[in-house]
Amino acid sequence: MILVTGATGNVGRHVVGELLCANARIRALSRDPASANLPGDVEVARTDEMPMDGVTSLFLNPAVFWHGLGDVLDRAKSAGVTRVVMLSSAAALDTDPSNHIAAHHLEVERAIEDSGLEWTFVRPGEFSSNALAWSEAIRAGEPVREPFAAARTTPIHERDIAAVAALALTADDLVGAKPVLSGPESLTHPDMVRIIGEVTGRPARFEEITPEETRKEMLTMPYMREGLVDTLLRMRAESLDRPAEISPEVERITGRPGRTFAEWAADHSDGFR
Numbered sequence: 001m002i003l004v005t006g007a008t009g010n011v012g013r014h015v016v017g018e019l020l021c022a023n024a025r026i027r028a029l030s031r032d033p034a035s036a037n038l039p040g041d042v043e044v045a046r047t048d049e050m051p052m053d054g055v056t057s058l059f060l061n062p063a064v065f066w067h068g069l070g071d072v073l074d075r076a077k078s079a080g081v082t083r084v085v086m087l088s089s090a091a092a093l094d095t096d097p098s099n100h101i102a103a104h105h106l107e108v109e110r111a112i113e114d115s116g117l118e119w120t121f122v123r124p125g126e127f128s129s130n131a132l133a134w135s136e137a138i139r140a141g142e143p144v145r146e147p148f149a150a151a152r153t154t155p156i157h158e159r160d161i162a163a164v165a166a167l168a169l170t171a172d173d174l175v176g177a178k179p180v181l182s183g184p185e186s187l188t189h190p191d192m193v194r195i196i197g198e199v200t201g202r203p204a205r206f207e208e209i210t211p212e213e214t215r216k217e218m219l220t221m222p223y224m225r226e227g228l229v230d231t232l233l234r235m236r237a238e239s240l241d242r243p244a245e246i247s248p249e250v251e252r253i254t255g256r257p258g259r260t261f262a263e264w265a266a267d268h269s270d271g272f273r
């Protein structure tokens with residue numbers, strides 16, 4: 001039995017889908033199982049109850065466990081879990097100690113390493129699904145407003161992250177691996193906005209704003225603290241005018257090329273119309 005945390009989220013829902021295709025037995029966690037809307041043959045349990053009986057492997061999304069990870073790992077070990085596949089981040093490669101995203105993911109990775117369980121740390125870069133934050137502006141016919149128009153990124157389809165995670169959960173080749181994952185193209189955010197417009201047939205525009213203006217707006221959002229906002233802005237500024245690195249890992253591990261941003265936009269076109 002595989003326990004999937006964050007199972008209703010961007011990546012988790014696809015982890016469930018990939019595991020179902022592999023005929024795995026799955027228990028999915030949600031804070032509200034009644035509205036989880038997962039396939040009927042998936043057992044759904046409450047996140048705060050986290051039943052571990054019969055579980056051998058765990059898909060761990062750190063967004064679900066900002067606190068209490070040590071307790072989760074202790075309970076997993078006592079229940080007979082042998083493997084953890086963690087949704088980490090490519091930011092973990094950044095050696096700058098002021099990078100809050102790197103520090104958080106490295107702390108979780110270290111706790112898992114210290115637990116003595118088998119592990120895989122899946123380290124994706126920017127999710128294509130971050131573009132869902134633009135849907136309100138695009139639906140309203142307003143421009144997507146962001147700084148650093150020339151900054152490049154390699155957006156990854158959440159389904160490709162899930163495909164790698166599912167293989168790490170069901171086969172042994174990725175035990176002890178930290179695959180860094182990216183999408184197959186180097187794009188700017190204005191490129192991505194244009195592609196959404198082309199795929200959905202809905203005109204979509206990009207407008208560059210200053211980092212200062214962005215900082216002020218981000219600080220009004222829930223969960224956005226100064227250190228995190230500064231880290232996000234610094235990471236964007238550092239990717240100005242250089243091609244983002246494209247990782248071969250999705251294709252090497254899954255045997256199929258990573259999905260393009262246009263494929264992602266087609267899969268999510270309803271959200272932009």
Ligand SMILES: NC(=O)c1ccc[n+]([C@@H]2O[C@H](COP(=O)([O-])OP(=O)(O)OC[C@H]3O[C@@H](n4cnc5c(N)ncnc54)[C@H](OP(=O)(O)O)[C@@H]3O)[C@@H](O)[C@H]2O)c1
Pocket residue numbers: 005006007008009010011012029030031032036047061062063064065087088089090123124125126127130
């Ligand atoms: N976004 C990126 O570009 C990026 C890049 C690299 C790595 N990552 C990693 O990926 C993670 C996000 O993955 P994701 O997008 O798949 O997650 P997500 O969709 O934001 O969340 C997954 C699920 O977790 C549950 N959840 C959310 N907040 C929670 C909370 N405070 N307490 C308990 N449960 C909560 C929700 O399910 P229920 O409502 O059903 O409980 C949600 O559907 C990040 O935290 C980071 O570690 C992200």
